[in-house]
Amino acid sequence: MTAPSLRQQLFRRKPVSAMVAETGGDDGGGGLARRIGPLQLMSFGIGATIGTGIFFVLTTAVPEAGPAVIVSFVIAAVTAGFTALCYAELASSIPVAGSSYSYAYATLGEVVAYGVGWCLVLEYAVSSGAVAVGWSEYLNQLLDDTLGVRIPDALSAAPGAGGVVNLPAIVLVTLCALLLVRGASESARANAVMVIIKIAVLLLFVVIAFTGFDSGNLTPFAPMGVAGISAAASTIFFSFIGLDAVSTAGEEVRDPRRTLPLAIIGALVVVTVVYLLVALSAVGAQPAEEFEGQEAGLALILERVTGSSWPGILLAAGAVVSIFSVTLVTMYGQTRILFAMSRDGMIPSLFAKVDPRTLTPVRGTVAVALFVGLLAGFVPLDFLIDLTSMGTLVAFTVVSIGVMVLRRTAPDLPRGFRVPGYPVVPVLSVLFCMYLISGLSGTTFALFAGWLVLAAVVYVTYSRKHSRLRTPSR
Template sequence: MNDLMRKKDLATVVAQATPLKRTMRTFDLTMLGIGAIIGTGIFVLTGKGALTAGPALSVSFLLAAICCGFAGLCYAEFASMAPVSGSAYSYAYLAFGELLAFVIGWDLILEYALQAATVSAGWSGYFTKLLQGFGINLPVELTAAYGTTPGVTTYFNLPGFVIVLVITWILSTGINQTKRMNDIMVMIKIAIIVLFIVCTVWYVNPAHWKPFSPYGWYTFQPGSTQPMGILPAASIVFFSFIGFDAVSSSAEETVNPNRTLPRGILYSLAVSTVLYIAMTLIMTGIVHYPDFAKFINAPVAGVILATGLNWLAVIVNIGALVGMTTVMLVQLYGQSRICYAMSRDGLFPPLFGEVHKKYLTPFKGTWFFGIATALAGGFININVLFEMVNIGTLSAFIIVSAGILWMRKTQPDAHRGFKAPGVPFTPLIAIVFCFVLIAGLNWETWVRFLIWSGIGIAIYFVYSRKHSALAKNKTSAKAATQTQQ
């Protein structure tokens, strides 16, 4: 059983050579993080969040940001210690051993795939509406997965399928193309959000903020099975912040990762939090929170309708498309890099670790999961799996935060380009916040999560345990010792 806890050596990991090209700098990483964070949260989840918490949704966003902030400090320290691909998977491998690392990596693959597929469905809706504005109507059967829209017969999400394949092509042809595309789209997205804020802030009616917290921190309304209040809303909008951890997946393509990775993680969280809070205060100030039920799937559009600034609707629609495109790009990027790291460690087949000679990217692995994600978004109604993304990410946050506590104790003298302040309190607070947010998820999510983790454990014992690079190195070393004797 000891082999289940075998760990990587920190010095070996740091010295491990990589064939990936290092071109990412602090600005690129910050844009990568903002690209992953700002998208679905503003353009979709603010509607459901406002109905759950009222104007206090801004507090819910702040709580989710605090959780991510404390976890982000732990990620930043790990990234400065071990600037390698794999994010939480690689950190768990260093701190707790192979089995737990595999389970976390397996869960992160699902997290990234489900989020990208979920966002592709929302992207398809905005894209279809934009085309309709130009008099172009796609066959309704090809605008959403089967059974997605009640009362409407749909079979396949064609726009979502195509955009995922386009993003996969961009990712597979090189990190330079990826970062340029992401940087441009993120700057466009931020500019459109700032334009929305500047144009709509004059329509805020402070009376709509009263009562500010109609449901308190946590309560059940009569006849409802879903909790209401600030904490349940924080569990919902936590989805908005998922993605900053993908920044650490770029470690092997980052210039001076000891400094740039922590900065990219923390800067992107800070900028995104400010924009989220500003947006939610303005939106709940323009539209009274119960009225968000009328346009729950397009809350920003509803707010614009209330102001009468119809010209702004087209611009914001484009911003929504750009915003969700960057989210999918970063999620698919992070997914391919985790698979690359797991393949290099022997836990996944070699296919996923092969680096293209020309593009210097994990080409085959990127296309494999890109096509799988495109098909999932095209055919499957994944709304029921939405919260699995949250529970997978929160589990990873808990492991990374606990890993900082363990590494500070077992390897206190290891080089750290960045040290999380306030340890042990910082990781402990992150862990507590994560468990609080997990408590806001329903029991069906737990069951699905446990089933997926169980499938991963089965794959580990059938394939990964035997093909592990650490296992092979140990066997080779033992054979060499016996030969010498």
């Protein structure tokens, strides 16, 4: 038997049947337990998305686009919508953990899947760190409004942002890790409660902010032109990453071929409506130039509109709860992606070890918490947001391409959902993702390239040799 060529090794695909068999099929029986229902899963998507950016991304996006940030939200939402449809088809066809990593392994081959896996690790780790930093800002605002005290800057901000360590962010990551090791269903129930709270709080913000709406705040509408709108849309896309989190639960969902598409599309609709309402009411209630550098900005807007502190206190409290749920779900998503990669031999086996009592990857969760804690404690927020968008957009692009490849290579594969308007929608998804990638900074491209170089080194020295699909030479 001749040894496979280098090209055959790099682009070998993992059969969908083998992936599903590892999970024990649609009814479970694999390493993870199918305990999550459709409403819980949709709340996962909403929980990971609403709060990821809306509580603090306006302070970055409005200075870039001005009031036209509303258009930026529409562009980001349309891109997320096209991609969500592609995710829905692949999730219903390949109902396993690992999200776009697993989809790429089945459609585009090992080396592409490996690169996507590293993009997802970057996306989830950096986004978890970013939202933990935002949580620290709102916690300080809440303490200031209620008790008149603030955590000292040295202990509530990272180096480069005026502090030494962001201790509240590290505490948040630790609390999320403790909840995750208890079990997926327990985490899902806690997240569902927090999702209800966050939606109620944001709708309260919309109602109050509209009472202070001033059309004069919408002019000039696009002071930075198309370039500013594009740059803001690229930054805002950070706020849509939670849609990917739904598909990471593919092995822990009941009736996955039906539940996954419903949860992905349902979460997108809720998220988009809430985002557009918040963005429109915020820029109408406050001049665009006042957003820059504003911490806990939504709470401050309410205080200015009402002249009272109680709405700001309520929103800050809601943000503290909301951002907790985001960190919880993004950390969950990362552990499941690492679980899938470890099971395939791409990374060490400790990430695939499941506790027999809780049926969760406890060791992998602890490792993720340590990494995310370091990011949250020592890296400034602005640095994290664009890097998250880059990882997300690359992964979304691969998913859209994967839909087209799987339609050709496995046309008879059972699909619980099919992308409408095929192949136009997947093509548009790719084009929109590339458009948003082009709006990211040169520094972000350089850092992302460095991350992929590191991934390549690990693949050559470890992953290629330990791959479960590796065919030994004879």
